[in-house]
Amino acid sequence: MQLRLENFTKKFDNLTVIDQLNLTVESGEMMALLGPSGCGKSTTLFTICGIHRMNGGTLHFGDRDVSNLPSQQRNVGVVFQNYALYPHMNIRDNIAFPLRVQKLDNATIAKKVAEIAELVHIPELLDRKPAQLSGGQQQRVALARALVRKPDVLLLDEPLANLDAKLRLEMRSEIRRIQLETGITAILVTHDQVEAMSMCDRIALMKGGKIVQLSEPDQMYNDPVDTFVAGFLGNPPISFLDAQVNADVFQVGPSQITIADSLRAKVNGAVKLGIRPEYFGPQFGTGITGKISFVETQGREDLYNVTLPDGSVLRSIQAAGPRLKLGDSVNWGISHDHALAFTPDGARI
Amino acid sequence: MNANFKSWPVIAILSLVSLPLLIMFVFQIVDTFTNPYPGSIWPQMFTIEHWRFLWEEPATGRSSIWAVTWNTFVFASTTAVAVTSISLTAAYALSRLNFPARRFFLAGLIVLHAFPTITLIIAIFLILQFLGLYNSLMGVILVKAALELPFGIWIMKGFYDTVPWEIEMAGVQDGASRFTVWWKLVLPQVQPGLAALLIFSFLSGWSEFVLPLVLAPGNDAQVLSTYLSALILDDAKPDFNLFKSVGLFYAIPVIVIYLVFQKKLMNIYGGGSKG
Numbered sequence: 370m371q372l373r374l375e376n377f378t379k380k381f382d383n384l385t386v387i388d389q390l391n392l393t394v395e396s397g398e399m400m401a402l403l404g405p406s407g408c409g410k411s412t413t414l415f416t417i418c419g420i421h422r423m424n425g426g427t428l429h430f431g432d433r434d435v436s437n438l439p440s441q442q443r444n445v446g447v448v449f450q451n452y453a454l455y456p457h458m459n460i461r462d463n464i465a466f467p468l469r470v471q472k473l474d475n476a477t478i479a480k481k482v483a484e485i486a487e488l489v490h491i492p493e494l495l496d497r498k499p500a501q502l503s504g505g506q507q508q509r510v511a512l513a514r515a516l517v518r519k520p521d522v523l524l525l526d527e528p529l530a531n532l533d534a535k536l537r538l539e540m541r542s543e544i545r546r547i548q549l550e551t552g553i554t555a556i557l558v559t560h561d562q563v564e565a566m567s568m569c570d571r572i573a574l575m576k577g578g579k580i581v582q583l584s585e586p587d588q589m590y591n592d593p594v595d596t597f598v599a600g601f602l603g604n605p606p607i608s609f610l611d612a613q614v615n616a617d618v619f620q621v622g623p624s625q626i627t628i629a630d631s632l633r634a635k636v637n638g639a640v641k642l643g644i645r646p647e648y649f650g651p652q653f654g655t656g657i658t659g660k661i662s663f664v665e666t667q668g669r670e671d672l673y674n675v676t677l678p679d680g681s682v683l684r685s686i687q688a689a690g691p692r693l694k695l696g697d698s699v700n701w702g703i704s705h706d707h708a709l710a711f712t713p714d715g716a717r718i
Numbered sequence: 719m720n721a722n723f724k725s726w727p728v729i730a731i732l733s734l735v736s737l738p739l740l741i742m743f744v745f746q747i748v749d750t751f752t753n754p755y756p757g758s759i760w761p762q763m764f765t766i767e768h769w770r771f772l773w774e775e776p777a778t779g780r781s782s783i784w785a786v787t788w789n790t791f792v793f794a795s796t797t798a799v800a801v802t803s804i805s806l807t808a809a810y811a812l813s814r815l816n817f818p819a820r821r822f823f824l825a826g827l828i829v830l831h832a833f834p835t836i837t838l839i840i841a842i843f844l845i846l847q848f849l850g851l852y853n854s855l856m857g858v859i860l861v862k863a864a865l866e867l868p869f870g871i872w873i874m875k876g877f878y879d880t881v882p883w884e885i886e887m888a889g890v891q892d893g894a895s896r897f898t899v900w901w902k903l904v905l906p907q908v909q910p911g912l913a914a915l916l917i918f919s920f921l922s923g924w925s926e927f928v929l930p931l932v933l934a935p936g937n938d939a940q941v942l943s944t945y946l947s948a949l950i951l952d953d954a955k956p957d958f959n960l961f962k963s964v965g966l967f968y969a970i971p972v973i974v975i976y977l978v979f980q981k982k983l984m985n986i987y988g989g990g991s992k993g
């Protein structure tokens with residue numbers, strides 16, 4: 370079911386946290402709300418499920434205006450960061466709770482619980498108490514409970530934040546699988562760009578209560594609207610250089626970087642260049658000289674920081690090879706087609 | 719216990735200090751079943767005559783022990799139920815709902831909790847008299863419950879505060895009303911506090927002395943504590959062994975309840991301090 374948030378405004382006392390936000394999530398789509406801490410992700414999520422009231426704007430699920438409906442009448446499934454399982458009930462009763470509230474008969478409830486337990490792969494855990502489950506299993510139960518009454522929308526607030534690295538990887542694909550299998554419209558709140566990029570169809574990147582960019586993950590990565598977006602996505606992060614346009618080249622200190630054809634007509638004067646670490650290295654020829662100021666081996670890959678003569682730093686990630694040492698001088702090249710250009714105040718050119 | 723920490727000296731000291739108390743207790747029990755020879759303090763003759771108050775008709779002007787026990791039981795249990803049920807709802811409101819003057823109520827609670835309530839006794843006396851509840855069990859129950867409430871509410875609020883709000887929000891999202899959420903999801907989490915408070919206020923009612931003494935001095939509303947005090951104040955024929963027997967009879971339920979429920983009572987100290 371399509372979810373449409375229009376001109377949504379939220380104030381806490383006199384503090385406007387969200388101002389005139391518009392967001393449409395298409396039916397069956399999984400949308401990430403991504404952004405730094407305090408940007409209003411949870412606030413948006415809790416407004417959609419009815420915990421917070423809106424100070425302005427409307428919310429539609431399909432054709433139904435739910436702006437002023439209480440939570441109980443919205444039919445939204447929510448998975449909380451700490452899962453919020455009911456500690457005194459066993460897993461079966463936890464999952465059955467939303468159905469019991471609807472006063473369904475026991476046979477129907479048993480059938481639905483069995484189905485959903487099958488879907489999230491926990492049929493053997495039904496008789497346990499929440500405290501007897503691992504974090505990943507609790508997560509699955511929380512998903513099952515949120516999905517069992519077939520909600521219009523599924524909301525996930527940082528669902529992976531409490532899991533260790535390996536489980537996080539596993540649950541990432543599990544949540545996506547379950548979302549695709551049920552075809553439910555879902556919103557995932559996260560501040561982890563990897564989660565957003567790997568799990569979602571589209572990402573809404575938020576900052577200070579506004580959506581800065583809304584697009585598909587690869588497009589957001591390759592075509593950011595400003596330095597904030599470019600800097601938020603990518604790990605290790607993009608590096609920025611101050612450059613001057615000089616005829617056909619960007620002049621960075623003594624070094625020169627050819628201006629890509631697509632950019633040539635649009636740039637002049639001072640610009641900010643964004644270079645992702647995978648586009649700087651020996652495989653792109655030479656032209657940029659500097660000293661290695663940081664080395665990190667990640668097994669399959671090596672990460673280097675290269676300090677240029679003017680003090681700015683470029684990052685490079687490359688397949689593990691002959692190990693360079695701190696202080697070594699290098700002369701590497703940049704894939705100039707992939708250099709992103711920004712105005713000095715950060716807007717994309 | 720820590721291996722470096724020798725426990726026997728502590729046990730020795732504690733035993734020594736509590737020895738006099740222990741001896742008194744033993745004597746108390748032994749005395750109720752024996753009589754000394756005249757002029758001796760050592761118990762020698764076994765007798766159950768000191769317990770005759772249990773089956774004999776009471777002397778004129780005295781109430782039957784069973785009527786008094788029944789009064790005490792009604793007083794303690796009604797107070798406990800009233801205190802617990804009001805604390806359960808009031809503490810939930812104070813912990814979770816955002817209503818006007820919430821801070822004022824909270825502050826008032828702390829003040830009342832620490833207030834020497836006995837100083838109110840004259841005002842309470844006047845109010846009861848005005849309401850026509852003076853010298854009735856009902857009146858004492860109301861007063862006792864009211865005075866216990868700040869403590870009960872404060873304790874229960876401590877328990878509610880430890881329940882994560884996400885559990886309630888999850889319940890609301892699952893379609894349950896606020897009342898269902900409270901009843902089915904939140905109450906089970908504070909159940910240890912509920913049990914502890916129930917027992918605690920029962921015991922507190924069972925041992926209450928001043929309120930019944932002042933507010934219900936008549937025979938109809940007599941409870942065990944006032945019965946006991948009337949016994950010892952009876953100058954005509956002081957009978958210390960009878961006094962000891964009634965005292966023991968009065969204490970037995972308390973001891974039994976402590977033995978049976980001590981784990982649950984400990985929760986009051988565990989749950990109230992968190993969060």
Ligand SMILES: Nc1ncnc2c1ncn2[C@@H]1O[C@H](COP(=O)(O)OP(=O)(O)OP(=O)(O)O)[C@@H](O)[C@H]1O
Pocket residue numbers: 381386404405406407408409410411412413560
């Ligand atoms: N109940 C509240 N009262 C007042 N201000 C609030 C309240 N809840 C949130 N805020 C403020 O609203 C802003 C957005 O908060 P929100 O919880 O939505 O951030 P978030 O994006 O979810 O951050 P995080 O990643 O840390 O969870 C913050 O500045 C926060 O201080």
Ligand SMILES: [Mg+2]
Pocket residue numbers: 410411412
């Ligand atoms: Mg948040």
